[in-house]
Amino acid sequence: MRVYLDHNATAPLRPEAKAAMIAAMEIVGNPSSVHAEGRAAKGLMEKARAEIAAAFGADGADVVFTSGATEAAALALQGRDLHAGDIEHDAVSAWVTSDLPVDGNGQVSVKDPAKTALQLANSETGIVQTLPDGLLLSDMTQGFGKLPVAFNWSGATMALVSAHKLGGPKGIGALVVKRGTDIPAQLLGGGQEMGRRAGTENLIGMAGFAAAATAAAKDLADGVWERVANLRDLLEEALAAEAKDTIFVGKGEKRLPNTTCIATPGWKGETQVMQMDLAGFAISAGSACSSGKVRASRVLKAMGYDDATAASAIRVSLGPDTTEQDVLGFAESWLTRMRKHRDRTLKGAA
Known part of the structure; x- marks a missing residue:
């Protein structure tokens, strides 16, 4: 029998997520359609959005669904001049200047939070950062579901999260942003996701993400x-x-x-x-x-x-x-x- 000890790479699919995805497969409509089937799909999508926001302590913030944390990072960081320590995930480091000092304990010295990207927890070492108030972006992919974190109290303006790190499906994530934050769209078209990410929504992935997030929050509380x-x-x-x-x-x-x-x-x-x-x-x-x-x-x-x-x-x-x-x-x-x-x-x- 094999023993899986690589949960930071991807977590096994939770049964709650699998069940929610199977149920979502029965929803026929496109969330952008105005007929009954479309409204049912849109209702499921907004229910998933609300459940993820609740699990992440992000009530009142915008949850913008993406294909994962990598796309969420690109959406958040395009056109911005940000700085970081050289410990960020490649999805973030590709967009920032990695010139902030990192000490021997893995802690990053932040000079200007409003021009900084700082992860909540490192995927390799597990070391957790103290997020300064006013931080522009935090990659919370590894911490969400494992640490007691609430976006609304984190001090960050934007955060990256991904479903498959907490037992949801691969290929779905989100950029969580404070209301009113300017996020120019990368994918243009139908104006989905509040005009920030065009394309027909991954309803099945969203349902699985929400179920996994809710189950992860319960694990944390228990x-x-x-x-x-x-x-x-x-x-x-x-x-x-x-x-x-x-x-x-x-x-x-x-x-x-x-x-x-x-x-x-x-x-x-x-x-x-x-x-x-x-x-x-x-x-x-x-x-x-x-x-x-x-x-x-x-x-x-x-x-x-x-x-x-x-x-x-x-x-x-x-x-x-x-x-x-x-x-x-x-x-x-x-x-x-x-x-x-x-x-x-x-x-x-x-």
């Missing part, structure tokens, strides 16, 4: 992520007991409850991912492959880690269904492979 945080700590303790040279990035900082970033200098992250995949565990590397070339994690490099350490990082991200058996099984399997790596390294140095 303390599910506190249990997950305890499992993450158990995992780190099990690894640290033997892996003396391993670095747990961000340990001691406020982090996502499910995320641990593990760096073992000299042992490539890609190698670990492949070995653990063969052992039945799905995890991610803290480095990325671009055009066939492996590059060290720029997030860790921005925090001051050297190339060897940044290239050795892996990310283990747990979910609501993760068990103690899962994390202890991973720890045992990883430590077995760590010992073999250590032995090979010692023999090579002899």
Whole structure:
């Protein structure tokens, strides 16, 4: 049996989301049509919008549906001169100047919030930022559903969210904006989404997104992520007991409850991912492959880690269904492979 420990990449589809999507498939009408079928579709769409706003603490804000957080970032950031630290997701960093200082604890020094993009939580390290009041944009994709966050109290003017990070379907997300914020449309046509994003709406995706957001909010209120945080700590303790040279990035900082970033200098992250995949565990590397070339994690490099350490990082991200058996099984399997790596390294140095 395989163990899925890559929830920050995408979370398994929640049964509530699947059921809502199947029900939405029965809705025939186009939300822009004025007949009864169209009105039924529009009613379902606006119900989904309201449920997402409620789960996100964004009542009174505009929820603009997009194909995901990447499109939402492009919609929000086009034509703007913003600054950020070099820890943002590529969807944001592609549009901003990454020149804000990042300290060794992963915290970004913000100079002018109104000209800044700052993520709520980092997908690789799990480190959480304190958002300054008046911040123009925050990528809340990883934090939404895992942290007690309310858009209306966040201090941000705009936020990015995505359904598949919290158990909704892939291919649907939203840009959440304070009412009255100027958002020039990228996609022109029929004027859907309050004139900000033209095109026939993804009603099935919206229904799944709303159901997942509502279920995620309930998990948060029920303390599910506190249990997950305890499992993450158990995992780190099990690894640290033997892996003396391993670095747990961000340990001691406020982090996502499910995320641990593990760096073992000299042992490539890609190698670990492949070995653990063969052992039945799905995890991610803290480095990325671009055009066939492996590059060290720029997030860790921005925090001051050297190339060897940044290239050795892996990310283990747990979910609501993760068990103690899962994390202890991973720890045992990883430590077995760590010992073999250590032995090979010692023999090579002899």
